[in-house]
Amino acid sequence: MRTSAAMRRVTAPLLVLMAAIAPPAAAVELQDGKLSINGYGSWGYGATNLNDYLVAGHGGDFDSGDFALALTSRLSDRAVAAAQLHFFPERTGLSLDWAFGEWRFSDLLRVRAGVLKHPFGIFGEVINVGTLRPFFLIPSSVYGATEISGSGVNGLAFSGVIHPGKGWELSYDLYGGSLKLHVEEVISKVLQQVQGTLQPGGTLEIGVEETKYVLGGRLIASTPLEGFEVRLSAYGTPIREENGPRVVVGPSLQYTGEAFSARLEYFFFHETYQRAHAAYAEAAYFLTEKFQVGARAEIYHTTPFQAPIDSSLFEHRELAATFNYWFDPGLVVKLSFHAIDGNRFAFPVPLDDALLAGSLKRTTFASIAGVQFSF
Amino acid sequence: MTRLFLLLTTLLLADAAGGAEPGLRVVVNEANPVTSLSREELADLFLKKVSSWGDGTLVLPVDQLEETAVRENFNREILRKSSNAVRAYWQQRIFAGRDIPPPERESDGAVLAFVRRNRGAIGYVSAESSMAGVKALTVRR
Numbered sequence: 001m002r003t004s005a006a007m008r009r010v011t012a013p014l015l016v017l018m019a020a021i022a023p024p025a026a027a028v029e030l031q032d033g034k035l036s037i038n039g040y041g042s043w044g045y046g047a048t049n050l051n052d053y054l055v056a057g058h059g060g061d062f063d064s065g066d067f068a069l070a071l072t073s074r075l076s077d078r079a080v081a082a083a084q085l086h087f088f089p090e091r092t093g094l095s096l097d098w099a100f101g102e103w104r105f106s107d108l109l110r111v112r113a114g115v116l117k118h119p120f121g122i123f124g125e126v127i128n129v130g131t132l133r134p135f136f137l138i139p140s141s142v143y144g145a146t147e148i149s150g151s152g153v154n155g156l157a158f159s160g161v162i163h164p165g166k167g168w169e170l171s172y173d174l175y176g177g178s179l180k181l182h183v184e185e186v187i188s189k190v191l192q193q194v195q196g197t198l199q200p201g202g203t204l205e206i207g208v209e210e211t212k213y214v215l216g217g218r219l220i221a222s223t224p225l226e227g228f229e230v231r232l233s234a235y236g237t238p239i240r241e242e243n244g245p246r247v248v249v250g251p252s253l254q255y256t257g258e259a260f261s262a263r264l265e266y267f268f269f270h271e272t273y274q275r276a277h278a279a280y281a282e283a284a285y286f287l288t289e290k291f292q293v294g295a296r297a298e299i300y301h302t303t304p305f306q307a308p309i310d311s312s313l314f315e316h317r318e319l320a321a322t323f324n325y326w327f328d329p330g331l332v333v334k335l336s337f338h339a340i341d342g343n344r345f346a347f348p349v350p351l352d353d354a355l356l357a358g359s360l361k362r363t364t365f366a367s368i369a370g371v372q373f374s375f
Numbered sequence: 376m377t378r379l380f381l382l383l384t385t386l387l388l389a390d391a392a393g394g395a396e397p398g399l400r401v402v403v404n405e406a407n408p409v410t411s412l413s414r415e416e417l418a419d420l421f422l423k424k425v426s427s428w429g430d431g432t433l434v435l436p437v438d439q440l441e442e443t444a445v446r447e448n449f450n451r452e453i454l455r456k457s458s459n460a461v462r463a464y465w466q467q468r469i470f471a472g473r474d475i476p477p478p479e480r481e482s483d484g485a486v487l488a489f490v491r492r493n494r495g496a497i498g499y500v501s502a503e504s505s506m507a508g509v510k511a512l513t514v515r516r
Contacts, residue, residue, distance in 0.1 A: 125471035
């Protein structure tokens with residue numbers, strides 16, 4: 001534990017330094033464009049008035065840096081190999097984001113196999129890339145440890161695109177294999193509270209759970225209105241799953257214009273032990289070429305099936321605003337303010353002490369400042 | 376109100392007619408049988424939404440460097456996007472593991488050399504460049 005903390009103290013400033021000196025340069029391109037090296041990273045400082053909230057801690061938290069490096073190689077006209085390593089000392093350490101081989105039969109059919117990103121919603125494949133969104137934080141209700149969006153698929157995927165004409169474009173993803181999900185056992189925690197088995201010092205940890213035999217897909221319709229698209233994502237375990245059947249389904253709407261962008265997503269999640277609803281709406285606008293403002297509203301609620309219990313740990317409601325300065329499309333500093341109701345993502349550490357004392361407060365205010373970059 | 380309507384109508388008609396002269400030429404390898412493309416088809420090739428020519432040859436688009444006037448012109452007139460929007464598009468594609476952007480070349484001469492060397496290549500150069508060894512396409516607007 002000490003080694004890990006010491007490592008974080010060393011790596012976070014290093015990542016800050018990398019972020020600070022990262023030139024707003026294009027990717028490294030080699031071998032006539034057949035090999036490309038890209039990367040992204042971020043670091044942020046967050047503070048709250050009360051509960052810890054993701055990268056923001058009560059009393060301030062400096063430990064949120066991460067960095068990733070992606071390599072893509074076009075082996076031949078039809079064959080592609082790609083891999084991405086992600087270093088996130090605070091959460092997952094060094095991990096393999098994706099590593100796959102792809103064969104391109106045609107625009108209508110590409111087949112890839114290996115460790116894949118989860119083609120889900122708007123951000124499922126780019127959860128950690130901060131330069132692709134207005135807020136420093138990804139919407140946690142959908143893309144956090146709620147078992148809705150996966151961190152990766154190990155298996156096989158098919159994708160393709162069709163151009164029906166008149167400005168329409170339809171693309172699809174179909175995938176099967178095992179899905180890695182970030183999980184936070186809030187239901188178990190509340191059941192422990194009801195049963196009186198909480199231990200002083202206990203808290204909630206984010207773990208990675210593997211759900212096997214997943215089948216899923218995503219449809220994207222890009223409309224004649226430039227920048228406006230509609231998505232439908234769904235996956236489930238129709239064949240076999242240790243914890244019983246699981247289904248996740250939901251639509252996404254996105255508009256990305258030159259100055260204005262807006263997103264709206266809703267997902268429904270159902271499995272043996274719980275049913276959850278997650279949604280958010282966000283909009284952002286460039287007041288000048290460099291200065292962007294944005295706002296987001298987010299809501300999440302889960303209902304456990306084991307017992308008729310309710311808890312603020314099952315709820316999240318949030319209003320947030322962000323103020324961003326883009327030095328370049330690949331380098332941005334962001335300052336955001338968050339008003340949170342509910343303890344699904346905002347709670348004190350250690351959590352069990354607050355539950356035992358009956359002192360858990362459900363309202364949290366957080367502010368986060370950070371830098372995010374990509375090349 | 377009538378003046379405002381006339382002004383808006385004039386602007387819309389000007390846009391539909393293709394706008395200003397782009398000051399660039401789109402070039403392909405001499406062996407490529409294609410002689411013309413619509414603006415939309417050209418944009419799909421450079422955004423890698425379409426990957427093959429009609430005969431199955433892989434399309435190899437080549438870009439000019441980001442800061443150049445000819446690239447700015449191409450982004451605005453053909454892709455109908457700002458440079459920032461084009462970069463955001465490619466970031467999305469790269470980090471989703473979908474594709475990588477076309478290679479960049481530092482001059483008209485380097486683009487022409489790439490196009491001469493690769494049968495499926497397509498590039499763009501400033502209007503005054505020599506067309507020796509390549510074929511200029513007509514862009515339908």
